[in-house]
Amino acid sequence: MKEKGKIKLGISIGDLNGIGCEVALKTFLDPRMMDFCTPVIFASNKIISQQKNELGLNVGFNGVRDASQVIEGKINIVNVWKEVPKIEFGKATEEGGKYAIKSLRAAVQALKTDKIDVLVTAPINKNNIQAEDFKFPGHTDFLAQELHGESLMFMVADSLRVGLLTDHIAVKDVAEAITPKLIRDKVATMVNSLKMDFGIRKPKIALLGINPHSGDNGTIGEEDDKILKPAVQELFNKGILVYGPYSADSFFGSNTHENFDAVLAAYHDQGLIPFKTLSFGKGVNYTAGLSKVRTSPDHGTAYEIAGKGEADESSFKEAVFAAIQVLRNREEYIKLNKNPLQKQKTKKAS
Structure with missing residues (x-):
């Protein structure tokens, strides 16, 4: 079982023209969040710098090429692409969907190979993500295919x-x-x-x-x-x-x-x-x-407030805590069911 604070929490950045980046960065403005997990955002240094400057968020980060290189106690950015996509806050663009899927695919691959422990997905637009190699109505169907199981x-x-x-x-x-x-x-x-x-x-x-x-x-x-x-x-x-x-x-x-x-x-x-x-x-x-843990906030891209600094990160933060807690519960469940004597002691204690 992982020690508290060691969980690598992956984040797919969602639609760059929505509020995904904002709520993710705001969540980890509070340094106490690092006590619970090590955040790993799948995007690029340049796009995160651009967004944090646009939104006036005073947050530092550590850029890496691969999720295996992350540093605990820091916000880590896995550089999935080198180019700088055009940001058009509040607009559903083809480019916004393209990079949302790039981030998601990279995050899911890291999850499948155990480079991250859990995944929190920022909101996507179900229309602009559609492409020749991505014909899913949303996250859930794609994750069911990639992570196996009855979702x-x-x-x-x-x-x-x-x-x-x-x-x-x-x-x-x-x-x-x-x-x-x-x-x-x-x-x-x-x-x-x-x-x-x-x-x-x-x-x-x-x-x-x-x-x-x-x-x-x-x-x-x-x-x-x-x-x-x-x-x-x-x-x-x-x-x-x-x-x-x-x-x-x-x-x-x-x-x-x-x-x-x-x-x-x-x-x-x-x-x-x-x-x-x-x-x-x-x-x-x-x-x-699914075989892995994935959560997301209960809201969408919120184009109407994107880029204005008005987004509330509460649901995203709850998604982070939920992912951590579910992983802990799964580990405990597996431990108890592998060790019947421990399970019996737990029942007597309760």
């Missing part, structure tokens, strides 16, 4: 945890995409993550319905009765504590979510609207189910 988009803020059955697909395609197998796979990924990444021994999960009022016994669609309910019953019969489907409209407003360790929403906005309403600025997007 789950998992929004986390303290005890509020919301996962998605479907994420970046059109609403008209949601019902058809949800199958018994998808439900089984996503629930399994969520359960494993809650145990391994969050230290919850017997997770309790709520599943939200697809249709209004979970279909009202078939009056407003049959998917909830024919797909969700049988899947929930099958999983429950196997000893997995999953309940539902619950009507989504009143679930969060009535604080029913507080009775569960996590909530599995049917589609993107069904889960993210209440999540961001309850936790905006504190929430973290965690990709569960």
